[in-house]
Amino acid sequence: MTSTREYLDQFANLDLGRAARSGVPEVVLAEGKTARQTVAIAQRLLERIGRVLISRVPPDTLAALQQAFADTVEWTVYSEGRTLALSQPGCAPPQTGGRVGVLTAGTSDLPVAEEAIALCIEMGCQVQHAGDVGVAGLHRLFEPLRAMLDAAVDVIIVAAGMDGALPSVVAGLVDVPVIGLPTSVGYGFGGGGVGALTSMLQTCAPGLAVVNIDNGIGAGAVAGRIANRAAAARRAYDRQAKDRGHER
Amino acid sequence: MTSTREYLDQFANLDLGRAARSGVPEVVLAEGKTARQTVAIAQRLLERIGRVLISRVPPDTLAALQQAFADTVEWTVYSEGRTLALSQPGCAPPQTGGRVGVLTAGTSDLPVAEEAIALCIEMGCQVQHAGDVGVAGLHRLFEPLRAMLDAAVDVIIVAAGMDGALPSVVAGLVDVPVIGLPTSVGYGFGGGGVGALTSMLQTCAPGLAVVNIDNGIGAGAVAGRIANRAAAARRAYDRQAKDRGHER
Amino acid sequence: MTSTREYLDQFANLDLGRAARSGVPEVVLAEGKTARQTVAIAQRLLERIGRVLISRVPPDTLAALQQAFADTVEWTVYSEGRTLALSQPGCAPPQTGGRVGVLTAGTSDLPVAEEAIALCIEMGCQVQHAGDVGVAGLHRLFEPLRAMLDAAVDVIIVAAGMDGALPSVVAGLVDVPVIGLPTSVGYGFGGGGVGALTSMLQTCAPGLAVVNIDNGIGAGAVAGRIANRAAAARRAYDRQAKDRGHER
Amino acid sequence: MTSTREYLDQFANLDLGRAARSGVPEVVLAEGKTARQTVAIAQRLLERIGRVLISRVPPDTLAALQQAFADTVEWTVYSEGRTLALSQPGCAPPQTGGRVGVLTAGTSDLPVAEEAIALCIEMGCQVQHAGDVGVAGLHRLFEPLRAMLDAAVDVIIVAAGMDGALPSVVAGLVDVPVIGLPTSVGYGFGGGGVGALTSMLQTCAPGLAVVNIDNGIGAGAVAGRIANRAAAARRAYDRQAKDRGHER
Amino acid sequence: MTSTREYLDQFANLDLGRAARSGVPEVVLAEGKTARQTVAIAQRLLERIGRVLISRVPPDTLAALQQAFADTVEWTVYSEGRTLALSQPGCAPPQTGGRVGVLTAGTSDLPVAEEAIALCIEMGCQVQHAGDVGVAGLHRLFEPLRAMLDAAVDVIIVAAGMDGALPSVVAGLVDVPVIGLPTSVGYGFGGGGVGALTSMLQTCAPGLAVVNIDNGIGAGAVAGRIANRAAAARRAYDRQAKDRGHER
């Protein structure tokens, strides 16, 4: 045992079967990994699966990924490079027909919400987003929310920091499940998202469940599962309708 | 302003339209109300809607309700009377076809889980429950979980106290959304459900969202919304299939 | 030093000059005092000032006060006796013309809010109250809020437990100062009012300041000071207008 | 969705109507924005409203603002550039006649207090400030406090870190509303302003409400609303007096 | 091991040598002991040492002690029996000449402060106490504090709950060591004495050290040690003076 190399080799075995088993693809958390490690893992996933989603990308890792893959893969860049989806040509994610709405209270909530957006897209869902609709100016909320309901979203993710009041307001107005996504926006007592999380857990509105502070990936995973569950039933309906059309 | 009576009259306006608007019926929280107040509210809801769900019923309120309604309504009793569903004859909840699975880690988690079960039933869902499947004896988990997946549940509520490890284990094994329901079981540091809540928020498994400690009603509301969303698509399918049968 | 009697005698010196100095009358906190102590203090204040406000009255103290004063003083009873204002005949509080609005999110917030209401009345303000306007059903908020603005209140106290979202919503809609009054409603993580307090401190709306959980007296004192400050300027105006009328 | 640009465009819609609606102008929080973003927002507000208040300005943003606006606008610089008020020539804030007192316990509390001072000035109030009057040397408090009362301030903001004792002492001595502004001064247990906040929430003096730690903008907004409420009544008086003068 | 009796016998070995070794007599904490246990321990200490100090006496234990010792020992009763000093006739505590001042902010702080007073008296000190001098009415503080300094106390214990501001104010005014004694007075955030403790730890005044919430015995022990240390030097002086007188 003269080095850690032999340990590292046996680690980070990519869970290539996860998407099939759990409906959620493995996400590479770049934070806490060296740029070289992230590039290597991305390489392997691109080879074997054709796509990779990378979150919390530090600037130097972004540069290393750009150098490694710039011309050869397709890039979807979220939040100025903080979240990345890379794919081999022709390897677009499957379209499930799941429909996810995403609301953000303020501009600072966007990078976290985009983790959720990116994962839902990887899971095959359509995502509809509206921002800057926090409770300090409630009149801005109603129009985008109505549009979302018109589009018949299956679930709404509501990202908010500070007072975390928006998810409760939304859950009181709609009849689809709402996923509260507290963000680490805010300072002082209850800062760093603690106030937002607490407020969402204490909601007096029905139909709201939450994930941890800044856990956009977690919110996306649960929303994607919810939407894909409903979408599967709709696809059955559509197949039936199509068969019926053919029959005639 | 010589008494609080005039205030009380204008309060507790029953939100009779809530079920239509939000998909979740109003639940009467008996804790913190006098027995007489709860009886009166139940009376009014039974008259106007035909059904009422009452949670956290103290013993004296249970007695008062039994005296008031014993012969005239149908009773569904959960957790030795802690949760009650009363209904006028012929006022069964609608059957939506939503399917909810509920897992409980230990016996003490049952009363909280039954709040969720009762609300899901009120929301028209079918509920499948399995208990005593905590991580201290994992071998007991696999059989009931398989049965739940065979029954194609749309969502699984997992209630656990103490270490709160069960929801993470379950979310790693299935591909439907999982709602973690921490219960106030456990003492010492992280007792009263704080450890369970924290563990669920920190989950390393995808597809898990949580509600607050002991908030069985909250877990039921979000699970019911999820299941009913999928069920609506299935009902469309069924109606189409039926039409198609008629057509031929 | 053979007993504590000699200590007690030198204590609880009533601060009879407080109202003059601070604009806020001394309030007798009955909780933590024996019934006999509270009766004695009330007796002395009634003799010297003519009025007394007593808060957090335990049932046995209420009974003792009723026995001591039933026929001889005027009673204003709040929250079924939890807060009491007693006065000698002819000793009504002065009318300052200050105007205070009070909103409560749920029925359980009322006893705390009534502490604030009672103190504001003792300070000479007019109080306008509306209840059951929490964010789970926002549509109920707008009508009473408009009425309050029409009445030109100088300040609005907003009492809320659980998610504590209402004060932020209100502060985003009005241009008068808002005092957030968190109440110890709610259980689980952030229960006992901690979530409500945190949410209010983290508000993203302008013009909201808070007092501690269940501190209705504190909310009333600061709101009363605010309203009376504006009212003093209005009274100067009125005196001037009257003089002017006389002049002509 | 190949970049975040399309999201950003729809965001940060300046709430140009806020001042009219809420009596509080929108404040640009520079912290967490790039220098370029802050310059762009300031540009737009200067064009449309003529003034802009910018808080928590990082050094590089200060430099960028100086380069962008140095010769063309009027600068008011607080706390060595941490807070800035910029205005087009001739766009001074309106004078409402509201009067705000500000007390700071120690030198380190000044930058936070200056956020409040700057916002009150933007809201049209006159501000009177006295510093270094903490409870470790109480004799320094009395003279400036008397001067403030002589000037008939409508409200006093008291900023303090560490033990946070000063606001309670002040609220016990005056009869105007007091806004406690805890600052993140102090280390160890209760450090970072938690001790100061806790102490202010636990005050045993009447007439004190608080905002969150380091939330100078929040303290300024509520104090400005209080002072402007009283000032509006005084202006009515003054108009009446003037009319009366004209009449004669 | 068929019962716990054999364990109990070997326990609660009275530390009869403690006073000699540590300068602080053993105090019997009655809370958590049965009445019979407390009576038995008191019995043994009265026999062997002649005196016993008993704290946190529950009502039934008080009754049992009265029955056991009523006529045979001398009683000093503090806080209506919550703290008791019993002694055999002729067994008064030694007079060391140590001088301890005790200040209490409010009436509710008295029972805790009396634990400290009782222990200091057992340790042979003279105790001077003044109450109801909290910061909400600072003008009441100065007179008793001056009297205490005139009496040349060696140390001042300052008991306060809620905002805990009084010890900081006192430590800024005197030059003797101050012991802060936070009491569990106050509710809401920082209630139960946490706010008071935090405020005292964050003091910006020099010369203040603290003990835990409600730990009157701890405050008394450290104050008694401080006073007796100074008193020992004074007794040496007095002996010398006396010798000198004899010499002449």
Next chain:
Amino acid sequence: MTSTREYLDQFANLDLGRAARSGVPEVVLAEGKTARQTVAIAQRLLERIGRVLISRVPPDTLAALQQAFADTVEWTVYSEGRTLALSQPGCAPPQTGGRVGVLTAGTSDLPVAEEAIALCIEMGCQVQHAGDVGVAGLHRLFEPLRAMLDAAVDVIIVAAGMDGALPSVVAGLVDVPVIGLPTSVGYGFGGGGVGALTSMLQTCAPGLAVVNIDNGIGAGAVAGRIANRAAAARRAYDRQAKDRGHER
């Protein structure tokens, strides 16, 4: 007292007798020491004992150690240099025959677990490690756990961050003592290892004890003591078996 030098000299007296007395060698915590200090201490321990274990080595200290000792001692490097074991040639640690199993939930838990591994090796134990066996993919756990039991380990250290669920699962499956080692992996509420620690303390499985977050040295020390205790009995058996062989 013109410098701190004279203090420093009397400090950091190496506890050369610790290994004999406590069974655990002194570990040099490099964090918080200058590179020069760590080199000097390592020098002295290498001279007197022949071996030294250094933990939490900062990069500059690693460089300084490499310069000081590169050619002259034997290096065992863990976690890319974060933990180091240096030894004089011929000074291998004694082989006790103690057997320790180590499981890690994720890659990020490895550096902390390697502190434990390194210390157990210094204490003479054999260590068997398996990684990446967290509860999000339970199927990966069973094979390595079976191998560990086949190897008859005396104790298992289980390192996990985030939800900290793995130690509970393991303790429910084996009959040897389990030491939970929470790691500071995870963000948001319960982040930094607090959730993992809490979950382990709240375990519902028997036979699990824990050490503090990231305290790999502490986990190694207790596991080494456990394993060496069992190994001592086995060595007695072996000596007896050998004697018996000789006898015949």
Next chain:
Amino acid sequence: MTSTREYLDQFANLDLGRAARSGVPEVVLAEGKTARQTVAIAQRLLERIGRVLISRVPPDTLAALQQAFADTVEWTVYSEGRTLALSQPGCAPPQTGGRVGVLTAGTSDLPVAEEAIALCIEMGCQVQHAGDVGVAGLHRLFEPLRAMLDAAVDVIIVAAGMDGALPSVVAGLVDVPVIGLPTSVGYGFGGGGVGALTSMLQTCAPGLAVVNIDNGIGAGAVAGRIANRAAAARRAYDRQAKDRGHER
């Protein structure tokens, strides 16, 4: 679903195989169960296994157990009935030869420590206990600790509340593993065992692991596993020695 009865039947399946699988017998936690439930479970375990350990027995459950089993089983009573071991005649626990030491800091720590003692005895270990050896009088510790080491205990459980300092002192003096058992003794900040737990987790002594506050059963389970692991090796030695004796 008209009652909870059908749920209860499928619950509380006694894990009869646990002792074989995990080396720790199932313990019946009477707290939170009705007296009738506990009697029924005890009945079943006595029938199938011959022994049962019951912890946290409320007074009414104790009475019910006495009525149900008084004459027919053997009783071992700990802590005046708080913990009970019942056994059929002839069903003594197996003697493994494991040796466990237990130290308690104060009398109040005993009931919790007795849970550990009782479980270790059920697991077949010999237990040696010494009490009242807290750090306030360290001289009382050394004699019983020496006796414990002379008896060659395999592990020492150290139970302490308040400052929790004793386990660190002990772990610094011995070379066997130490299990810290914090108890909920102590009030004020860090009261209820939090201070003791924190202090043990922060230990600067090697070889100490901890369980949660008041978790005597948990401490017993891990200590029993440790001792039985060493004892198994000793029994192998003894069998060998015996064979050898027979051989000769």
Next chain:
Amino acid sequence: MTSTREYLDQFANLDLGRAARSGVPEVVLAEGKTARQTVAIAQRLLERIGRVLISRVPPDTLAALQQAFADTVEWTVYSEGRTLALSQPGCAPPQTGGRVGVLTAGTSDLPVAEEAIALCIEMGCQVQHAGDVGVAGLHRLFEPLRAMLDAAVDVIIVAAGMDGALPSVVAGLVDVPVIGLPTSVGYGFGGGGVGALTSMLQTCAPGLAVVNIDNGIGAGAVAGRIANRAAAARRAYDRQAKDRGHER
């Protein structure tokens, strides 16, 4: 109000009379001040009082002070420049004869303890220090503690981080007052000194009071007051003795 300069001028008024009033000289906290500010304040204090104590000196401030004062004042340097005492030639602090003992558990506690040492020296006390006497090796404590008692110290400051157990052990062994000084040593749960503070507040030994984490100045101030109180009595004795000698 175009700059903050006019504010700064009125601030930081040096409290030149503090030493006379409170017995504690003003200490310049360099942390949070610019190097230039600290130099200027030091300059003024050296001119008016002849001495200055500066704490928490950042490296650049140290360099600036060295440049400003290198040849002209006398330097006493603690903790490699973290704490500094500067004095004009001939301005040594007065010798009061107060005697303070200081114990430190580990090397890392020294910089904090040296703040206390430096302040006690400024207050005229003699200081006796012993280090590296933590509870992990208790045998190292007894010799230096005996020396301290032989020297008849008036008070002992005990600095400790991590488990904070040392002050309780010391307070149980001596009869002088003990001041616990928790240091921010230690990581994980209870890290940063919280565990040490908690443990000290929960002490089961008599005669211990505490200051906040890392508050060496606070510990020095209270210890200096204690020691100087006793020393004043001794000086009276000495003066008397001297007079007596003269008389003869």
